[in-house]
Amino acid sequence: MTETEAPTTAALHLWEEWPALSESERVERFRELPQDEVNDFFLTLDPTEQVALVLGLPPAERVLWLRLLDPDDAADLIQISPPEERAGLLELLDEQTRTEVRALLAYQEDQAGGLMSPRFARVRPDVRVDEAIRYLRKQAGHVETIYYAYALDSQQHLKGVISFRELFQAPSDKLVQDVMHTEIISVPEDLDQESVARIYVEHDLLAIPVVDREGRMKGIITFDDIADVVREEATEDIQKIGGTEALDMPYMAASFGALVKKRAGWLTLLFLGEMLTASAMAYYQDEIAAAVVLALFLPLIISSGGNSGSQATTLVIRAMALGEVRLRDWWRVLRREIIVGISLGAVLATIGFIRIVVWHGAFHLYGEHFLVIALAVALSLVGVVLWGSVAGSMLPFILRKIGLDPASASAPFVATLVDVTGLMIYFTVASIVLRGTLL
Amino acid sequence: MTETEAPTTAALHLWEEWPALSESERVERFRELPQDEVNDFFLTLDPTEQVALVLGLPPAERVLWLRLLDPDDAADLIQISPPEERAGLLELLDEQTRTEVRALLAYQEDQAGGLMSPRFARVRPDVRVDEAIRYLRKQAGHVETIYYAYALDSQQHLKGVISFRELFQAPSDKLVQDVMHTEIISVPEDLDQESVARIYVEHDLLAIPVVDREGRMKGIITFDDIADVVREEATEDIQKIGGTEALDMPYMAASFGALVKKRAGWLTLLFLGEMLTASAMAYYQDEIAAAVVLALFLPLIISSGGNSGSQATTLVIRAMALGEVRLRDWWRVLRREIIVGISLGAVLATIGFIRIVVWHGAFHLYGEHFLVIALAVALSLVGVVLWGSVAGSMLPFILRKIGLDPASASAPFVATLVDVTGLMIYFTVASIVLRGTLL
Numbered sequence: 001m002t003e004t005e006a007p008t009t010a011a012l013h014l015w016e017e018w019p020a021l022s023e024s025e026r027v028e029r030f031r032e033l034p035q036d037e038v039n040d041f042f043l044t045l046d047p048t049e050q051v052a053l054v055l056g057l058p059p060a061e062r063v064l065w066l067r068l069l070d071p072d073d074a075a076d077l078i079q080i081s082p083p084e085e086r087a088g089l090l091e092l093l094d095e096q097t098r099t100e101v102r103a104l105l106a107y108q109e110d111q112a113g114g115l116m117s118p119r120f121a122r123v124r125p126d127v128r129v130d131e132a133i134r135y136l137r138k139q140a141g142h143v144e145t146i147y148y149a150y151a152l153d154s155q156q157h158l159k160g161v162i163s164f165r166e167l168f169q170a171p172s173d174k175l176v177q178d179v180m181h182t183e184i185i186s187v188p189e190d191l192d193q194e195s196v197a198r199i200y201v202e203h204d205l206l207a208i209p210v211v212d213r214e215g216r217m218k219g220i221i222t223f224d225d226i227a228d229v230v231r232e233e234a235t236e237d238i239q240k241i242g243g244t245e246a247l248d249m250p251y252m253a254a255s256f257g258a259l260v261k262k263r264a265g266w267l268t269l270l271f272l273g274e275m276l277t278a279s280a281m282a283y284y285q286d287e288i289a290a291a292v293v294l295a296l297f298l299p300l301i302i303s304s305g306g307n308s309g310s311q312a313t314t315l316v317i318r319a320m321a322l323g324e325v326r327l328r329d330w331w332r333v334l335r336r337e338i339i340v341g342i343s344l345g346a347v348l349a350t351i352g353f354i355r356i357v358v359w360h361g362a363f364h365l366y367g368e369h370f371l372v373i374a375l376a377v378a379l380s381l382v383g384v385v386l387w388g389s390v391a392g393s394m395l396p397f398i399l400r401k402i403g404l405d406p407a408s409a410s411a412p413f414v415a416t417l418v419d420v421t422g423l424m425i426y427f428t429v430a431s432i433v434l435r436g437t438l439l
Numbered sequence: 440m441t442e443t444e445a446p447t448t449a450a451l452h453l454w455e456e457w458p459a460l461s462e463s464e465r466v467e468r469f470r471e472l473p474q475d476e477v478n479d480f481f482l483t484l485d486p487t488e489q490v491a492l493v494l495g496l497p498p499a500e501r502v503l504w505l506r507l508l509d510p511d512d513a514a515d516l517i518q519i520s521p522p523e524e525r526a527g528l529l530e531l532l533d534e535q536t537r538t539e540v541r542a543l544l545a546y547q548e549d550q551a552g553g554l555m556s557p558r559f560a561r562v563r564p565d566v567r568v569d570e571a572i573r574y575l576r577k578q579a580g581h582v583e584t585i586y587y588a589y590a591l592d593s594q595q596h597l598k599g600v601i602s603f604r605e606l607f608q609a610p611s612d613k614l615v616q617d618v619m620h621t622e623i624i625s626v627p628e629d630l631d632q633e634s635v636a637r638i639y640v641e642h643d644l645l646a647i648p649v650v651d652r653e654g655r656m657k658g659i660i661t662f663d664d665i666a667d668v669v670r671e672e673a674t675e676d677i678q679k680i681g682g683t684e685a686l687d688m689p690y691m692a693a694s695f696g697a698l699v700k701k702r703a704g705w706l707t708l709l710f711l712g713e714m715l716t717a718s719a720m721a722y723y724q725d726e727i728a729a730a731v732v733l734a735l736f737l738p739l740i741i742s743s744g745g746n747s748g749s750q751a752t753t754l755v756i757r758a759m760a761l762g763e764v765r766l767r768d769w770w771r772v773l774r775r776e777i778i779v780g781i782s783l784g785a786v787l788a789t790i791g792f793i794r795i796v797v798w799h800g801a802f803h804l805y806g807e808h809f810l811v812i813a814l815a816v817a818l819s820l821v822g823v824v825l826w827g828s829v830a831g832s833m834l835p836f837i838l839r840k841i842g843l844d845p846a847s848a849s850a851p852f853v854a855t856l857v858d859v860t861g862l863m864i865y866f867t868v869a870s871i872v873l874r875g876t877l878l
Binding site: 019020044137147164168169200201202203206223226227228230231234235237238239241242243244247250251252253256259260263264266267268270271272274275277278281282285288289292293295296297298299300302303304306307308310311313314315316317318319322323324325326329332333336339340343344347348351352355365385410411412415416419423 | 458459483576586603607608639640641642645662665666667669670673674676677678680681682683686689690691692695698699702703705706707709710711713714716717720721724727728731732734735736737738739741742743745746747749750752753754755756757758761763764765768771772775778779782783786787790791794804824849850851854855858862
């Protein structure tokens with residue numbers, strides 16, 4: 001974790017301009033920074049930006065920057081480097097760090113083990129408080145945080161934890177084991193980062209210990225890693241909700257090719273799904289030919305279903321991500337969405353009905369059967385909005401149940417689903433209501 | 440900030456069941472918790488849940504829980520309580536805290552001043568390091584974090600900052616002002632919380648000082664406040680992107696009335712906007728009557744525009760929220776989206792063209808002019824997808840420029856905008872391409 005050494009004016013200035021610079025300009029400007037500012041500047045960059053910068057430097061200079069990083073940050077950087085560069089970068093580290101980084105690289109990047117730092121403050125449970133404080137002072141320069149000290153037995157099993165502040169306030173002659181907390185919140189090394197972030201935020205911890213299956217302590221995850229995860233996960237969810245694959249890089253840093261690739265997949269899938277509307281429309285071709293007026297309201301009706309579905313799906317996806325809604329809550333959510341869907345449908349139906357009647361009064365657009373048409377539109381709206389709310393809210397549950405990411409129930413996905421079915425609802429309602437008049 | 444006292448089994452158990460319990464069940468189960476677990480349990484709850492719980496308790500018990508909170512957390516709780524309860528809750532605090540809370544309540548909840556705690560560790564710049572450490576030890580029980588100590592002059596101007604770890608490693612006989620950092624990252628008291636979170640995460644700080652216009656230190660914002668903000672802001676953005684007003688409460692905690700109210704506004708606005716499609720369709724009524732086959736592809740084409748627009752808008756909204764894209768970058772984004780939009784449009788146009796030709800070969804659905812129809816659909820797709828990408832990416836810039844939240848450029852909003860214009864693009868292209876054949 002970087003300390004509070006604030007970037008001074010030249011660094012702040014470069015930080016301002018950074019997003020607008022090309023990679024070669026970045027390297028050049030970075031090398032011009034004064035000696036006393038350049039380290040802090042480097043440490044405030046994202047790992048992706050650090051990689052680009054380091055690889056843009058001559059090999060002799062790379063070593064400086066790699067050795068500046070804590071092992072968990074160095075592991076992150078190496079993990080996202082191009083495969084052919086990784087071995088070379090690893091070689092630049094000093095021996096101890098290299099060993100630690102190799103161990104960290106064995107974890108998935110998005111697991112607790114991939115987030116943690118192996119450099120935490122440790123104490124023996126059977127030493128006196130004043131000895132522990134003295135021992136911690138010696139460790140201060142080498143650990144990620146001295147805010148918590150972890151009490152380990154000789155086999156590295158995590159036995160207790162004590163905050164530095166508590167140790168400070170405890171009587172000097174007590175033993176650590178008498179003042180430490182023994183009910184410890186820890187996470188297993190293979191827990192996914194989204195769950196780690198949830199536990200972390202729920203319990204307001206400053207650092208969380210990572211243990212293996214045998215309860216041996218492997219490292220700590222500190223707040224800076226978590227803040228990044230919380231943002232990353234939200235970014236991924238937002239991008240998925242928008243109907244894109246997660247970019248995994250800043251928007252402006254993505255090449256045209258990458259942008260097209262990340263978007264074309266879903267867009268094509270949705271397009272193929274939406275083709276069913278053409279088939280469904282072909283099925284109702286005779287009705288449309290007999291009453292062209294029906295087609296006029298088609299976009300209005302199916303988009304209302306898509307909009308209500310988009311609302312429902314984003315609310316449920318976010319509630320799931322925050323742990324407010326769990327798989328077993330599907331029935332309670334369904335019940336809510338049925339009532340909400342009928343209410344929202346009734347609001348739109350009323351507006352739609354009035355709109356048709358008033359417009360007809362003013363412009364005589366819809367022929368003698370305008371009242372029946374208004375009725376068909378209003379009834380369809382209730383049905384379509386209800387269906388949109390139900391489909392949109394249940395889709396994330398179905399996706400999670402079959403092991404997929406609920407956030408894939410994107411607004412466009414739900415809209416497409418509801419377009420096809422909404423169209424069928426509309427023409428079915430219309431053919432019943434208009435039978436004997438227009439059809 | 441709560442320390443690491445871990446909830447033990449009974450509390451963890453209740454925590455598990457919490458979301459599924461009614462308010463009265465929550466109060467009842469909460470009161471059954473063992474004495475040594477109940478405090479920690481209370482502190483892990485959200486402010487909304489704390490309010491509900493406290494107000495569910497008899498007045499005599501309320502005082503216990505209110506006094507457990509740090510002033511910033513107490514202020515949060517009082518701020519979100521029903522107006523008629525606020526004065527009563529304020530009365531329950533001890534006198535010093537009440538004064539601090541009153542001062543905090545003067546700030547907007549979503550400004551730096553509303554997030555900060557007035558309890559930070561302070562030192563004089565002109566004392567020796569060992570004296571400073573001794574003085575900090577005394578403050579340890581009363582401040583939010585001792586991780587950073589702030590050096591203030593006699594008028595409370597912030598002169599420097601030093602981390603506890605650095606103080607620890609510094610020679611005892613130096614003065615604080617010789618070892619402290621004087622380039623300080625601080626935020627003004629009226630800065631909005633989204634910007635505070637961005638600065639915080641960019642600089643990997645553990646706490647950030649809040650100063651007034653004269654540079655006097657007013658408080659600190661610590662990581663737990665920021666983690667909540669990062670999540671809250673992401674939740675608001677996601678809900679807005681889905682086309683709902685921000686709920687400002689957990690989905691399952693919202694009443695039916697609140698859910699309908701938060702959703703009906705946007706849904707109705709979108710519905711009114713979408714009504715323009717009916718007017719536009721009425722304008723092209725003769726074309727539809729002459730070539731019903733045109734109507735068949737209408738949902739397919741307009742939804743493709745909506746989907747590409749939804750992708751573009753969510754990518755840009757998120758990039759703006761993360762500070763990757765700024766207002767002045769609009770031209771670079773536009774250039775990207777034009778190229779990406781044409782590429783994506785070309786992909787869909789190719790698929791659409793092939794689909795129509797193949798289907799026609801198989802089912803003879805589209806009459807003798809099927810090739811011209813396929814051409815009209817393909818060209819419209821390029822135009823609509825391009826337009827969707829451009830409109831979707833530029834809308835957040837326009838909203839921000841006129842002072843609105845870019846996240847209001849929701850997927851449904853963009854889809855509605857693109858539906859109306861997409862329809863006009865389609866019929867214009869069709870009437871040009873099909874002139875002399877079908878029209």
